[in-house]
Amino acid sequence: MASDDETRTGPTRRAFVTYGGAVAGAGFLAGCTSSGSGGDAATPTESSSGSYSVSMEPVGTVAFDSVPERWAAYDGGYADMAVALGHGDGLTGVGGADRYYTYVYDELPGMGVDRSRIEANPEVRSKEQFYALDSDIHLYDPQMLVNWFDWDQADVDEVASNVAPFVGNLIFRRSDEWHDYPYYTLYEAFEKVAAVFQEQERYRAFERLHDEFIADVQSRLPPAEDRPEVFLTYEGTTEPETFSPYRLDDGGTSKKQWRDLGVTDALAETDIENLSTTNRGELDYENLLEIDPEVILIRGHERKSPTEFRDTVLAYMRDHPAGSELTAVQNGRVYRGGYLYQGPIHNLFLTERAAQQLYPDEFGGVTDDVQLFDRQRVADIAAGDV
Structure with a gap:
């Protein structure tokens, strides 16, 4: 991604972090750089300071200062990954709630999601909504926003810098011409999301099951x-x-x-x-x-x-x-x-x-x-x- 130095005015709970080589108010999470291929990294890279990074196409490498708490996902697949990893309480909204089927959780003892949050924010697709929800991570393929909802790269960079980065890859089908970067299987993508939330043990248990x-x-x-x-x-x-x-x-x-x-x-x-x-x-x-x-x-x-x-x-x-x-x-x-x-x-x-x-x-x-x-x-x- 190109660097974007625009920051939010006023106080924020996030710290200043590195984004695309520039210092910006992307905060609680570090931003992303477009250089790494991202497709090969199965596990995060950690530093002695406790920060870590996760690589996934099409964004590349995203650096984190701490584990995200609040998250939004475009589709039910990525939302389900976060719920499976024990982070359902952090849901802020969904990009396409009509295709996020949560009734399956009713068959699982003690599990569920807060439907009121989903119903309050069922189509998170505009920049204004991303700002309003103030999530710590967006489980979206940003190229989907560009190709489906008329965003441009400047919009992606702005939200990633000023709100929180994107991690995600549109994987439900492989027939779109604009998707000219690597795909992931379900469990390859799930492993990336587990790395974002630092829940590798839960991931491995699901993989075994x-x-x-x-x-x-x-x-x-x-x-x-x-x-x-x-x-x-x-x-x-x-x-x-x-x-x-x-x-x-x-x-x-x-x-x-x-x-x-x-x-x-x-x-x-x-x-x-x-x-x-x-x-x-x-x-x-x-x-x-x-x-x-x-x-x-x-x-x-x-x-x-x-x-x-x-x-x-x-x-x-x-x-x-x-x-x-x-x-x-x-x-x-x-x-x-x-x-x-x-x-x-x-x-x-x-x-x-x-x-x-x-x-x-x-x-x-x-x-x-x-x-x-x-x-x-x-x-x-x-x-x-x-």
């Missing part, structure tokens, strides 16, 4: 030739007529559970492009009939129960003259498709649900009282019992 859970589920999967061909799409209405396509092979974190479950992408042998900032193409029922997937996974209905989804979306497709011809519709294999933004806790629940949607004979149905991972263990780790 995740790896054991995935290994157990994968050991019970049917042979590859017996796994279903699926079509993942977005359509938020209860009377769908067109469908935005997702390709499972683009590596984004929003499709992690489907890749872990070894499904075949119904679009694999087609030239249909993944939904992105520039590609907003949609498929109609005639297009879907040409593909005719065994399973259809529809996003945009995560606040519906499985029964509500079947009674609305699937019921409409069954009554549709073309939709009713689809194999997945005839077999009742149309399900909710999971979150766009998922963090480590979300991912455990979504993987469990996906396994039950795709392989109910092995894992139980989504409405059965079958749990594939230990809820108490998740709550214990978030509480610091690692």
Whole structure:
């Protein structure tokens, strides 16, 4: 980042710190420099004074004088990471609260987030909001602000210098042309956030739990030739007529559970492009009939129960003259498709649900009282019992 020497007037609880080589009022947290690649650093660099730094693309290296207390996140995935690390109380606001699904915490003993803070600041996207919230760290990819919300680099530099730095990388999909810097897997990004909050032990405990859970589920999967061909799409209405396509092979974190479950992408042998900032193409029922997937996974209905989804979306497709011809519709294999933004806790629940949607004979149905991972263990780790 370029240096920005503008400082806030009046007293501040933050100390003066280094930002891009200049001294500025970015304070409680040191600012960021644009020089380091950031993509390789898995752990923070510490100094004898107790300060430390974390490197993550696209910002580079961010130096901290102490652990951040107040934080804002653009999406539910990064918010979930902070909650998993035991820092839910520091939440100040979310950039896209409509896609931060906190109801999963209700299944975890003693866990939860303050919904009033989210509802008070559900779309933190303007410079004025960043100033007003006065967070200590912004878990945002600043290039997302530039490309989605018409910021420019000067705006990013100003907020990073005068309020707090950015740490984040848009990882839920990998199909945006403007994202020309390295991506991270879910747990690579989670490790960076753990370094920001100095919660490496909690991170490692989650990593162990995740790896054991995935290994157990994968050991019970049917042979590859017996796994279903699926079509993942977005359509938020209860009377769908067109469908935005997702390709499972683009590596984004929003499709992690489907890749872990070894499904075949119904679009694999087609030239249909993944939904992105520039590609907003949609498929109609005639297009879907040409593909005719065994399973259809529809996003945009995560606040519906499985029964509500079947009674609305699937019921409409069954009554549709073309939709009713689809194999997945005839077999009742149309399900909710999971979150766009998922963090480590979300991912455990979504993987469990996906396994039950795709392989109910092995894992139980989504409405059965079958749990594939230990809820108490998740709550214990978030509480610091690692």
